[in-house]
Amino acid sequence: MTTFADPHLDGRYAWFRLAVSVLAATVASVGMWAVILVLPAVQAEFGVGRADASLPYTATMLGFAAGNFWLGRFVDRFGIAVVLTAAAVALAAGFGLAAVSRNIWDFTLAQGLLIGVGTSAGFGPLLADVSHWFRRRRGIAVATAACGNYLAGAIWPLGLRGILAEDGWRAAYLVIAAICLAVIVPLALMLRRRLPVAAMASGAPGGPAQPMAAGFRPATLQWLLALAGIGCCVAMSMPQVHIVAYCADLGYGVAVGAEMLSLMLAAGIVSRLASGLLADWIGGVRTLLLGSVLQGLALLLYLPFDGLASLYVVSLIFGLSQGGIVPSYAIIVREYLPAREAGQRIGFVIMATILGMALGGWMSGWIFDATGSYRMAFLNGIAFNLLNVAIMVLVLWRTKGPRPGAVALEPA
Template structure:
């Protein structure tokens, strides 16, 4: 059976198959390109602030609108892939990204720039996270945790790759040319690669129960209703990402304020996200063994410790080290929510439910990015912003502890 055949042969096992791993590789490459918009807006923040003559909180608005669009897109595209598969939404998203980056490069003020970021780039980028993670989760069972983590790592690979490329383009040609470069890549690479994902599972395979001949599924149960569990996961997603957003959104500006320059901040962001890639892969490996809730709880605890380290250490070398520690701590948290959804909730609703939780994590990133900028404007320092992040982080830990307490022993579900 060809890897590129769109028809599924029901006599051939599909979970954890050779095609499953090939599809995972395609997904990671697509995410590397399609996630550029989330990080490009962070890298251009100082240049945009200077060109438009605005303060830090106003300059943070395009990031906030991007995250709002990203949040909405995760939910909308998540629902669509449950019905139509990933290919058509992926093609639509690549066209939105190309259009958004072109219009962003032509913006004449912060408000039009923020609108284009949110409506086109934010929503378009969403296809490469929650929806792509939900899609790949259907092709794995035994190695679902590591597969979901690897798919989610494409987002951080983009955060490692694009800042290093864009900082040189911005230095020589300006941020507008940098946006044009991403526009071309979004259409020329994403659209043809989407066709590599056109094979779909039969509708009856995406259910709570495995098909005949497939492995037994270990379904976890919890003394919380599905609706209450979904709400708790959404609150947890907001709280962890308000904490996570402080270093990720403001590290470039923070380094500029300390006199280390934008280039050092971009490199620090790349180091942070490289650590996040390692963290995501390790967390996926761990989630296959201890479950999603324990993995999120561990990651949240380590993220909280890393945030504490930013308060006393603000030298150049120490910030590189702390940023690496932060990346190694928090990278696996968000993808693990998808594992929790698949462990406790119906598989046929995976796209919508994962998309909703991811939407809330992005709301947390948007809210946290704006709050950190506001705290900076009010206090003239990022120290209080780090403390704010720590408080939100503790809320996330409390929710995960509650879910762990209410979880019952796993029980086998057989076809």
């Protein structure tokens, strides 16, 4: 009995490829966070309510969700380099058109059809590609690639703060368009090498690299994971989407909210890396369940604490709690489902998580308009989080097989 001997898996090139992927994800993921930063300014300029001002974010998440699924299918067929190049063009066009939009509806269409879809290439499709190049360290590799999304949330708000303050959100969007085109295309060209044969051979149903069985049909398990993803991300969206507006409503200002968002996402990076290491040891299901429980507890802390210092602390706790949840879905898919379908299956589950973010982002704005505060929105998030916990407990209870983090062996 020997382990996989293919030098490409977990090798030096795999780690180089991971580093390039993180850089590409950090740039591409600006589409998720830029719309949050400009939400108060867009609302004021176009003269709309909080729920209508949240629609561009919801449209972005819908495009992001669809892109994760469809671009995931394209990655399975054409590779990540082609997908990233097309995404760079879509992002540049989307931010350019949004910068010259005349009303909230033009802005929303640009966010959803171009920015959201383009941004998706830096998440689910990229995680699927990275997962093929690692065997023993797949958990930490996938989690590291997913950190690009949070690095974008930590870096871009600080980098754009001066432009937003001095020149406005339209100028900031034009700068983003130029950066996406100039940076993502060269990085995509560095990822043209085709996947190793061993990556496609692993993970076949019933094979040595597919040790886990949850007592569900593959389609049933995928839909359960999708429903769990909606639950956790409706909960996750409340602080992430509305923290800037929440701080503005409390009188602390947009700049403080942007700093709080950056702190939350920087803590999420730590959480993702720790969760990746943990997933290599205890498996994706247990890692996700732990993160979901901690996320629910962190949401509870927002209810009694709304002072400036306490909000910084609670946002830090929230970031440390939830960062590893979404990448765990990609790890679970690779633990339970065939490798050749990784792109579309990971894309489908990630699509569901983003639909949860979109639904939660709009729902929280609607609850705010209806009640005049975010208290009920936090309670709504906690309720959806309990749905996620219940599903993951069910999957864990039905799981049969060796320890999830065990490295499978195959005959020499």
